[in-house]
Amino acid sequence: MTTYIPALTLPSSIFNSAAASIAFPIALGTAVGYSTRHTKRQYLSWKQPPLRPPPWVFGPAWTLLYGTMGYAAYRAVYLGTSPLNLPYTISTAKHGATLYTIQLGLNLAWMPLFFGLRRPIEATVDCAALLGINAYLAYLWGSRVDELAGWLLVPYVAWLGFATYLSAGTGYLNDWDLSDRSVEKKDI
Structure with a gap:
């Protein structure tokens, strides 16, 4: 289990408001x-593993996943830190808030790692770490704080498993070299 680290945790004002x-x-x-945003051409120029979605899927999927994970965090931390709870529940909710903050940072680092810096190995390690942290967070919040919060993270965990596959597959199929390549122009 992690420790609650206030300096590494989002402010409670974010967790205390569902909208925030x-x-x-x-x-x-x-x-x-x-x-x-200028990654579509780059994305299409790389060899991709089977089942890769078209680029337009990622924006709506991530918007939904970010919203769902945000609501899960609200439920777990706001409800879990209620003074009416047992000290163990409050402590677990706070530990989860630190884990949530760390995973959010790792999540936000993936695109710059993969597309901006073209570091597919590091991006895949980042994604695998996200998968593990969020699977644990879903278990922690779901079993010890708020069952619904745990279930709300399940789609995110599933998507992270798929994202890890896509990240590793793309890296592997391109010999872990994702340097800029131009897309072949098709005759019209």
């Missing part, structure tokens, strides 16, 4: 996505 908890990860994810 939902909007915060969506806003950060949108900002990172916008800063790396």
Whole structure:
């Protein structure tokens, strides 16, 4: 189990408001996505593993996932830190808030690692770490704080498993070299 580290944890004002908890990860994810928005051509130029979705899927999928994870965080931390709870529940909710903050940072680092810096190995390690942290967080919050919060993280954990596959598969199929390549122009 992790420790509650206030300096590494989002302010309680974010967790105490459902709207802020939902909007915060969506806003950060949108900002990172916008800063790396010129990746469609790059994405299409690389060899991709089977089942890869078209680029337009990622924006709506991540918006939904960020909103859902934000609501899960709100439920777990706001409800879990209620003074009416047992000290163990309050402590677990706070530990989860630190884990949530760390995973959010790792999540936001993936796109710049993969597309901006073209570091597919590091991006895949980042994604695998996200998968493990969030699986644990879903268990922790779901079994010890708020069952619904745990279940709300399940789609995110599933998507992270798929994202890890895509990240590793793309890296492997491109010999872990994702340097810029031009897309072949098709005759019209």
